[in-house]
Amino acid sequence: MKEAARALVMGGGVSGLKAAMDLARAGCSVFLAEKQAVPAGLLLGLDRQFPSNHCGLCRVLPPDPSGRTWQACMRRGFGHPGIEFFPGFEVQDIQGSPGNMSATLIRQTLMVDSDKCNACMQCVEVCPVHMPDLFSTGQIPVKAISRAAPHRPPHHLAISLEACTLCGRCRDACREGAIDLDAAREEKVLDNLDFAVLASGVEYCLPEVYNLYQSAAHADVITTLDFEALLSSAGTDIMRPSDGRPVRRAAWVQCAGSRSLKLEADHCSGICCMISLKQASLAREKDIQCSIFYMDMRTSGRDWQKYLDRAREKGVELIRCRPHSIEQVPEEQILRIPHAPSPGNQQDRDFDLVVLSVGRDPAWKPPEYAGREGVFTSPGSRRVLDIARSIIAASATAATALGEDRQESLPDQEAKDQDQVHSRVLVVGAGPAGLSAALTLAAGNIPVVLVEQKDHLGGHGLSNISPEQRKEVQDLAARAMEHKLVQVYPSAAVISCTGPAGGFKSRIRDSSGDEKEILHGAAVLATGGRAAPVARQEDRTADIFEYSRRIFAAGNSGEAPESVIFILCHNTRQEPANYCSRVCCSLALKSCLQTLSLRPEAEVTVFYRDIMVQGDDEELYTRARSEGVRFIPYSPDAPPSLEAKDGKIRVKGSDPYLSEESEYEAEQLVLAPGVVPAAGSEMARIFNVHSSAEGFLCEADAKYRPVESGRAGIFICGLARNPVPFKEAVLEGRAAAMSALGLLKQGLDSRLQTFVRVKPALCSLCGLCLEACPFKARYAHEETGAMAVDPLACRGCGACVAVCPNKASAWSEQLEENVHELN
């Protein structure tokens, strides 16, 4: 293993930044290429983000010992001591093999010399190439030469070489000689790279290209990305692009450019529902009437269904109908959407603005080098992901890249504990997430203590219906058992955890009742989940997990019932379990297909509220329908009623298309009650971290720090944190391990930044600082009871200093100079 790998990260959006920062923290030399002049990609234009509805990109940034993050709003630029940033460059090609790769970077954006530029804007005036006005306030025209980012000062101009014709007018107009078009042809070669991480994201669907809703003909039909610019709080009210009049009624049309066989787009982009809900909620604040036209509201995450409920409370109207067309009412500046919200009921609704909710471009393909050896592609560069999932995917990809890079030469001795920081990590739970976390850490040369309640490793992964995924878990379990750095405690439980990050003390009790104390620097909680219980009338009722296991158990030679009825979202997605469990829909669809493959004549009926498959899983839904599965939507107010009679299950439900009550009979009833965390609140208590009302462990920041709990050094992942499918649980495990690894690396390298200190002679031990510290970096010393600061957890916010009346809690001596002026 090379101590400091040379890593190239392609793409400077949120994924690329996260991967780059993780790798830098783990000790790599990182090169970051971003084709735009500024980092943060799409997010730069998202002024308002779910769930807080405000911006917050800065929260992805670590507190930087060099102090550079004092300036680090992404809008102001990006500086990181471990990362060499190449703004304006795109990777053209990658050659060679891992350990000796070379990448060719080509300039895509040319920055104007900001030392010379005096922001006269003459160049923008004369530039003949107009560009789409994304993410600007509309006050300054956007040309091929324009401001580098909407929020950058005007003298930070950049030329998009994709659009630029190199006509030279800007250069001639510039009296300061700040523009050097010859630099446009610049090419850079990076050699001796150990690996590369591809995180350049996907392309968004442009409605004009696919002639969606004749958008090119209507100035007031825009996309969700355009609407973000209108929402930008830097602007004023929300105005119509066509005539600048304020918007009073707006519509969102979901699935523009997706979920269509006609467009060869049999996929769901997965984030558009939430984007539209957010945009409509924010527009409601400006008193705009908002309607969302949708098919399935895919609010599929721990907190998303509740967000939908809040949007409804704010008055966002949801109309379940995909419109056929948008009509311009002649003479009037109105867009009319004829639609049929319920069968036999057609209505026209008029709007000032229609927003097409677009996702991934159906024709988008990753770059050619994506699949090469040594190039690790973040899942965020295969499909559209929301911010939190991008962050997780990026961390996990960085972890995989690092792990593979190191596999060759494992050290034969444990890393030494330094600076009173224990390098060991406690992993609780050995399901897919816990095992992934443990092995990622071990690959990073960090010793692991793996505690599992059961007598074997693998958790739910062992009962996965996919043979490949079962195999993956078995391999992970076998590797964990064999790994020199992984110490496994089966049939054991953690009963307490005290101390600060870097110096936790936990007690473990094994099956014989013996207790053992473990010292560790960090912990990863991966205690998983289980199926929510269902009240079953008889054995003809099964939950979706049981049924799927049974029907997949015998491969393709098993038996299937002649008729089966699925009821999805059974007692879930409503209080008190008001969240989508994310796994049931695709499991149900797979089970439907398996049932039909075992018994083609079987009658399969699915009662559902919204089918929540995302990404390419949409194809499962399409296939299930085309193979004859009957799908009947129901509303939570009128769920289908159940009855067991004469050895058959009878389900009464109404078919909304036919407006008739029907009775369906089946041999088998399958309920999908969702999943619940297995030990959430118990873990929350032992490890002193937050948990939700449902018992899921809560993260410090839902978007930017998804696998960190509020307590430094404690990381959370998998089903214990939120409902996730198998693959995501694995990613979360790796991401949590990557964060733990980074934290410990930071400690082991003695790059500790102590922001605050305690003056014991002045301290009254009142404990106000314990309460005030948001990161639980304060603790009372176990023996002396004196207040202490955990340098790994402290982020320097000063809450403890401000709350301490006599400044027994004080800034560190280095910082005091800075703060002195204020004191």
Add this chain to the structure above:
Amino acid sequence: MHNFSLIETRGDAGKAVSMLLARLLEQNMVQAVIVPAAVPPSVLPMTRLLNNPADLDQTSPLAPVAGVSAATQAAKISRGPQEIKIAAVLRPCEIRALVELHKLNQAQLDNLLVIGLECPGRLENQDYIDLQDQNQDLDQRFYRDEDLQSRIAITCRSCIDFLPENAHLNICVLGLDLDQQAGIAWDEGPGADAARALELKPGQEPGERGRAVDSLRSQRESAREEVMSRSRETISSSSGLQSMIAHCLGCFNCQRACPVCFCRECVCSREAFEQNLEMLHTRAGRTGGIRLPAGMTMFHLTRLAHMAHACVGCGQCSSVCPIHIPVADIFRTVAAATQKELDYKAGRSPEEPIPHLNFSTEGDQ
């Protein structure tokens, strides 16, 4: 409180109460008692820790004086080992201070049996010493002599919180002829356990008590309104405030005497010695020089900012001021406004969280 019992005083209520305390020790209900006692040659009863029932003879639980607030000492001693349970005789304001200190981790309420004393007010220390020369049995006379009662500390004259709250056992003096009887009141819990050990029989509470309490309260309320409105008016301008605190010597007595000011060393007292000469030099040039030690206004405002929510209105700050700045008037005036704004009352309940730690996301700016 739900239960009430009368005890015979036989002309010396203080002694009768002392005997009850002695019995608590004898019954091993508590292992120590904190109570005011003047041990010769001192004539001023001061907080004293006793653990021998025989020593209770010399105590003055009803003495109308509080050398310093007993809350500070009760708090400190309560943080000792768990196995020593202590009975503490405390005035209402002292109990309130104790409750505040408990929230700040400065007291361990579980270790205390709090015996509250209904408080018609306390005499200033010097007044008590002087009056004792003239009155042999000052402690008893005080409760029947309205003239003596009118000489209580200025803060007490406008105190409306004279009934003890959050105590386990109350000693009742209002509306009773203390030469005959004193009252003991208690609720379920440790108070009832103690009452059982003391073999107190619940009985009827005399009706006069209610009338006495009401009349005292209405008298105090109007006094308080008068004091508060006067001080409100005075301090509500920079010059008014300055006129009150202009003569502050910077002795920090008020801070040290304050039972809720819990810092081991006040940040302001430290700053007084740490002042930056360069800065003072610049400032001195602005208007007619600069008073040293500088920052006395800052000191008083800091104390208000830090502790107004926790002020229990005991008046010790005024009592100890060598140049008679009405510190308590200022403090109580600001405290009333602050506690109202924060919907908080100092000492109301040990469960009520410190308002500055309520980081709820509800509400607006």
Add this chain to the structure above:
Amino acid sequence: MNTGISRPEEAGTDNSRHKELDVLALVCNWCTYTAADLAGVTRLHYPAQVRLIRFMCTGMIDMRYILSCFLDGADGVFIGGCHPGDCHYLTGNLKARVRIKGIRPVLESVGIPPQRLRLEWIGASEGKKLQEDLTSFARVIEQLGPSDYKGMNLV
């Protein structure tokens, strides 16, 4: 706190010097200070008497800083932090809020009307809101005139 407000040549409580009113804005680095940057970039002007002081977090604004500002002659103190839920340090802004709630009655009692102290949530992207809030605050301070404590040199 060395706010640099008092200038020797302007000392005194001369009420005619309305133009010399001093407004201090104590703002959080992550959100409001960024909004100020943005306002600059977007060429949004805010009143000249406002002086911005950057803190890492409004949660580190000690009550004593606010007192110092007023005793040092500030006519208004504006505090700008992240919206609830957006704090880089999770709850710093909420700490600022409760502290301000607690200190307002103190200030009011000693003759500093509550309108002279204002807390606003201003997100990093809300340059416009920063401008509006500072402008309206400056206007309120103008109407109130100089603070009672101006020029008393009490620090």
Add this chain to the structure above:
Amino acid sequence: MNSTEVLSHTDLSGPGGGGNPAQICLGCGTCASACPMTGIEGFDPRRIVRLGQLGRFEELGESSLAWLCTMCGRCQEGCPMDVRITDMIREARDLGGEKTVPQAIGKGIEMFMETGNNLGLPDEDFGFIVEDVAEELTEEPGFEDFVLPVDKEDARLLFTLHNKLVNTQNEDLKHWWKILHAAGESWTLPGSRWEGVNWGFFSGQDQVLKAGVDTIVGNMERLRSRGLMYPE
């Protein structure tokens, strides 16, 4: 080209290969949003597709639902799942059998099968009407030399008619002829079996549809026309 080829376009096998074309329906409502008939007497294409999905074709054919559709095809054009909605409706109408065909259409079909046009108009009468209209046209300035090309062989376009143009709106014929005349087009009007409207398309009866197509194809073969024009 023959009618069998035309009919082969009505391939009802679904994209999933399951055979039932309606099964893949997403229930999204695009069809109902597009349909000019949605809401009229409770009509909604989703109902039709649903019945189809459930295999209740006969019920569909027998219900009035199937007959409310105007066969405009907007639903089918918009369907993101490529469900062949109108094709399916034709199929359903056929399944209902002759007794369900609405009277006006049934009568027309009967006439057509007997006489070659939906009105049952004898060829002599047709000849008289069109000659009369042609004569009127020659009275207009610029059209003095107009000659009606009936059964002209080797013309480029065969001009078939909607029976309405012959029956009630024969003034409109002039507009078409004027255009063709002014453009110098080579065209011809069949003197018999001139009907352009194919009610077999609406009734769902394939043999009628075939007869209709055969009529036109027959005329084209007979007169050796290379193109077809049908004014509607």
